[in-house]
Amino acid sequence: MVRCFLIHTVCPVGALGSGESRVLYSRVFGPDEGVWTDQDRELSPQERRLLQKEKTTAVARQVRSAVSLSREASGRMLVETVPGEEALALQEADGGVVRLRAGDPFSEEMSALWLGVQSLGFTLVCEPHENLLLAEGTLRNLTRHCLETLHMLGQGSEVLLRSNRVDALLSRLLPHGQLLFLNHRFAQSLEKEVASYLAK
């Protein structure tokens, strides 16, 4: 099961310290971890929500660090793409996996798959026994849809004001965090549903 899907910055943000990442969209799936971890039983719902937010920020930070190290190592120049060049942007994107040790920040070990498209990162936190091939494909697909429907290659801030589109997308392609084995026909069918949702 996928624990969460994040869209966050991987470039320096003025208001934040270096190495920090601004989370623009976060969707945590499933019940809160605190429900069954003994140590978090004592927490109030507000504290649980706070803890969850802190955890997603921690993941975003770790991925940001991984992205910048990976880009530094590969020495590739970042290609600026404009709206309309989503396919190119995705092709040029760098990707990888971060191992999140048990306790840092989730109570169990997780694998955070990431795709870095210029200044933004798209991260899928999966349980490690999950089918990472499928997860990688799903992440790419989700990223492509997000780039297209939210016009993310432009200068706008639609990801903040149109988060319901991402929610709808996730409810089809990653319902409640479930990775789906979709051949092109099933995928087309779901994408049609999403398209009709967006058209409203």
Add this chain to the structure above:
Amino acid sequence: MYAHSSESLIKQAREIQESELQKFQSRLGKLLHGRELGHEAVDSLQRLHLILSATKYTRTLPPELHKRVKALLSSPAEQFQVLGSAVLRETLPPAGQEVNYNQENFLPLNSHAAALLLSQAGSRADLSSLCAQLLRSLESRQPEGPANSLMHTLPILNAVLTHSPECLTEDHVTLLSKRLVDWLRYASITQGGGAPSGGFFTGPRSRQPIPTAELDGTVSGDFFTVLCVGQGFTEDQWMNVYSFSMLRHWLLTYHSVSNGNNAADTDDRSEVDGSVVSMVSATSSSSRLLPPKERLREKAFQYCQRLIEQSDRKAHKKADTDLQKACLVEAVCILDCVCGEDASLVYRTFPCIKALFGRLSSDLSFARVLLPIAQFYLNHGEMAAVDCECVWKLVFGRFPAELFNNQFLAHELLRFLRLNLESLQLRVPQYSHSFPNLLKFLAWDSPAVVDDFVDLLPSLVTAGTAVELLHTLLDLPCLSATLVLQVRSTCLPISEPGGRGLLSLDAFRSQSLRGLFLFLLRGEAGSGDTIDRLSTLHELLAETADWPRVVQCAQTVPVLLHIFFNTVVAVADEKLLAHLVQVMLERSSLLLNVPKYKNEIYRVFSCHLLRLCKLHPSLVVDESHELLEFAGATAKVYSKEEIYTHVVWVLGEYLSVSCDSRCSVSLITSCFETLEAVLFEITSSAPPPGADCPVPRVVTSLMSALAKLASRSHDLIPRVSLFLSKLRTVTRGGSVAWCSDEEDLVAIVTRGEELWSLLKAPGVAQSVLTPPPLVTTPQWHRDTNVAMPLRLRALTNLTHAQ
């Protein structure tokens, strides 16, 4: 891409004034009160969501508004369901409006409302109730009901299973097992509803049922799977996809060997469960020979075999080819799981797995599929008496050597190693010799995999390979540079236009120097600890020392060295440790010149030299020749003062008869003379051109070491005393060429005076500077004089009533 406007939006959302927020909320409440909800409502809800989610501190909504938003969950327009769910997930219900999970008011439950319930469940009991409700709706659903209402059931259940498998009672599990069997094995094999392919058919009656097709276009001849396509899909075909997507997790949760008796949670049993069970058993056919769990296992087995066969077909679309690979991974993992549960399946499965391996092993693009196959071999190969040699050759040979730059493969392969360490060490004899290959992952992408190597390295430290491993670790930055060169060599043309050729790249390609690089690129340990012409190699790679990959790799080496040394003391005998000390001394002048790298390595060496000598003091006598050679080189005082200080210290501390009976007077004297010569040299003249003054600690260490040695061989005392008094005289005259700081000089002289006065009483000097082990490792309870009071005190404490 990320604009200033986004930052200011977030700022606004966080800093919104209370009064403004209240105005906004009441306006929204009024909007939601209206009949027709339009764009303004959508925008306002979206803004409300941003306000709530922009801060990590929870804001609650006014109760009226909360109620209105909650009502959106059952709105006919999906957009409002989505927004309602999103908003409510970012806040908490006001007092009195908390969801009561035990009430039966959830039906009909759409996906977005379910998401909210799932995220706000506060306890296992809540989740159990939710599951019970979902299953009830699954069973009691009308056949003509909306198709979508079923689909999210399985993902939600899967989400709950992740941590609370006991939220489903045994009856639930049985029920679902049966449904899963139906969906997986008996989904319809004709293309589903939806728009007919041709425009001429007007009604359902005139439409011929078209069978589903395989990915290469041929007609499906067998039951429906995720790799079958059609123009449209029926509901049970959708459920086939959802069922398979959660199948592995289901099997792992409920079918693992240790999970035999899944004790029903008696607290969560509701009266409805009994009736559900009886309904199922009443309608079930009696042709079932196996209980539900075993039947599901059998059907899973068949499904996976079919997938493996279907994956051999040539799909028309790339997305489908990728899916085939993912399906292969999943199928092999599920087969691994069911074989673990029922060993008799191993004999039926192995031929299929073996054939798959044969098909894929030569194609590196299937590397990630071959890893689950390797896991299968590891788990069941012994039982089936199958030779796994070819598998290990791939996993430890070709994969690291040729796919070191595939991040995902690296992650999965290293995870495979971590999870199966014990088995691998037992069953794969070449495991401990495979580190030159495995370390290629680290050399290429250190930040991503260093964590894995922290876990794996201890298993690679064996007595037979320790020396070679140490050399390999020290040369990891060189390996990193070589891998970069190897990749560049295949990508770039032979001669770069413009003439900005890399010296290192030319060297890499040249016939005469190739051997040096080939040693680094070797796949297995055992052909030699290191090469003679290491310094040549370092020179050739000098220009690579600022390449980011090399620098990142160099930063991870100290950590790994610490782990190496901590592990090696457990497996090495004294002879090996002595050899390692030798290697440390040799390599201290043979390191790639990456900035800060050398100093970090010296620090590690110093720390472990100390530790090793403390554990085995006789090492100092064993390696006295090498240590003295090191200590006698004055140049090292200036270039390697950290490690030099420690070498001097161990010589002073452990070169004594009490540590090793082989320590002769002549050895002490020759050591003394070596150190004395160095001390004379550095305190009699200015440092050589280009070097800084010697660090004061070096001078004081030398002095202390000389004093210690002298205290063991009293004829040397006059020589030391003479030097120390001369030092005092010289420094009284003011500044000296070899020490620039006045305070440091004072400290040195003070130490000199202390030692001088100590040596005036040789017997005292000996017991202070060479204390007997009794003093350094006190065991007061064994001392006849001290023990009695301790015992009495202990007994008194025990017998007195507290």
